[in-house]
Amino acid sequence: MTDPLFRRILIANRGEIACRVMRTLRAMGIESIAVYHAADAVSAHVAMADHSVEITGDTPVSAHLDAAQIIAVAKAAGADAVHPGYGFLSENAEFARAVEAAGLTFIGPDARAIALMGDKISSREFAAANGVAVAPSVTATDDFDAFVEQAAGIGFPLLIKASAGGGGKGMSIVRSADQLEPAARIATSEALRYFGDGRIYAETYLERPRHIEVQVLGDGNGGVIHLFERECSIQRRFQKIIEEAPAARLAPQLREAICAAAVRLAEVAHYRNAGTVEFILGADGRFFFLEMNTRLQVEHPVTEMITGIDLVQAQIQIAAGKGLPCAQADVAVHGHAIECRICAEDPERDFLPETGAISVLDVPHATWLRFESALNAGQKVTADFDPMLAKLVAHGADRAEAIDRSIAALEALDLLGVKTNIDYLARSIDHPAFRDGQLHTGFVGEHAEALAPAPPDPTQRAILLAAAALGLKPLHDAVTGTPEPYAEMGGWRN
Structure with missing residues (x-):
């Protein structure tokens, strides 16, 4: 662009989302500033950025949560704006307020909206007051016994949730009165440990529910459009692993009602920038407001692939005061997209996180495929950050083609050196x-036996390992410890 909206933007994040934002900045003619902890010094987002600055902290996570340090770096590096990505400080109202107070633009909603909609309890109260249905619920107070009694009065099953929570932390399903008190105490403890906020609430739990969310864009003056919905029902431990857009088998009238509810909520909140309104959908067609994520979502690429709208670019345009990228009538669905979250974890051991070093990374390429990552061969996968390594996103003319293409891409993807869920996703x-x-949030548990891998054939396994060691030079060198300079000579043999 000849006249960029901003000159230089600091990305207060790391990994694949930092790289994702940088690609759009580059296309818009805007310089990028990366921040990194020493543990990330040789990572892809640092190499990709126009400028990079090291941040310090006792741990890599604490460094990325140091709002004052990040703002100081942004000002010193000449940034005009800060993009928070997702996670870390992205839904921290005080951070958004401090960025603006420092004379920088926060690329996201204002602090008021983050505080209102980012808190599960206040957002539910706001939704109910504005005609958006919420599930019957009760919020914990200092009188714990009264909370337990009132929650039991709603009826079982119940879902216990942390008000400031996310990612399944502080969340549990309670099916009987004897489980309620211990579950509530555990939820309170987890909420304090993970979020520094022990508030919890209990709500009606719908059996076999679907998790449907709507992408919205607001201009801050009451103007809001939706970019249709995403299906996020395939989860493990309340965390999404497969998302798609649009949702499968959703009746047109129900789709219209859910999207309209999301728009109405964002309108009355005078919401600015990108946000996601999440709903739980019962088998009987009832849907209830869950929460609003006041940031870009991990799964935003599926929406981009079916609408053709670059959400990061839209965020930047809105933050620069240029308004919405288009009118609602201009937003249309083209085909179907599926995103698979590739994580360093072992599905055979209850999805426990895994660590290691990536010895081989070979990514398939196609016009209908996006592979979002910040991975390099040789990179160490540690316990410092979330186990999600990458996102594989496939688009098709319809859902059946998107499924077939997703499976083909997963099977063609080689990522060795650390155990992942790639095969599990394909299954x-x-x-x-x-x-x-036939999707619902209990899909993983219901089909656990069918999704488990077949027992390995010892002979076939030995043959495959031998072939890999002989045929893949990086793996051969890693296994045999081939010394320099021979490891750099290439794949020739004499």
Whole structure:
């Protein structure tokens, strides 16, 4: 762009989302500033940035949560604005307020909206007051016994949740009165440990619910558009692993009602920038407001692939005062997209996180495929950050083609050196119930036996390992410890 909206933007994040934002900044003619902890010094987002600055902290996470340090770095590096990505400080109202107070633009909603909608309790109260249905619930007070009694009065099953929570922390399903008190105490403890906020609430739990969310964009003056919905029902431990857009088997009238509810909520909140309104959908067609994420979502690429709208670019344009990128009538769905979250974890051991070093990374390429990551061969995968390594996003003319393309891409992806859920994702998408759109948040547990890998054949395993060691030079060098300079000579043999 000949006249960029900002000259230089600091990305207060790391990894694949930092790289994702940088790609749009580069296309818009805007310089990028990366921040990194020493543990990330040789990572892809540092190499990709126009400028990079080291931040310090006792741990890599604490460094990325140091709002004062990040703002100081932004000002010293000549940034005009700060993009928070997702996670870390992205939904921290005080951070957004401090960025603006420092004379910089925060690329996201204002602090008022983050505080209102980022808190699960206040957002539910706001939604209910403005005609958006919420599930019957009760909020914990200092009188713990009264909370337990009132929660039991709603009826079982119940879902216990942390008000400031996310990622499944401080969340549990309670099916009987004897489980309620211990579950509530555990939820309070987890909420304090993970979020520094022990407030919890209990709400009606719908059996076999679907998790449907709507992407919205607001201009801050009451103007809001939606970019249709995403299906996020395939989860493990309350955390999403497969998302798609649009949602499968959703009746047109129900789709219209859910999207309209999301827009109405954002309108009355005078919401600015990108946000996601999340709903729980019952088998009977009832849907209830869950929460609003006041940031860019991990799964935003599926929306981009079916609408053709660059959400990061839209965020930047809105933050610069240029308004919404288009009118609602201009937003249309083209085909279907599926995102798979590739994580360093072991599905056979309850998805426990894994660590290691990436010895081989070979990514398939196609016009219908996006592979979002910040990975390099040789990179160490540690316990310092979330186990999500990358996102594989496939687009098709319809859902069936998107499924077939996702499976083909997962099977063609080589990521060795650390155990991942790649094969598990392929089995999940290929399951008949998934193909048929029979989705709900208990899908993983219900089909656990069918999704487990077949027992390995010892002879076949030995043959495959030998072939890999002989045929893949990086793996051969890693296994045998081939010394320099021979490891750099290439794949020739004499």
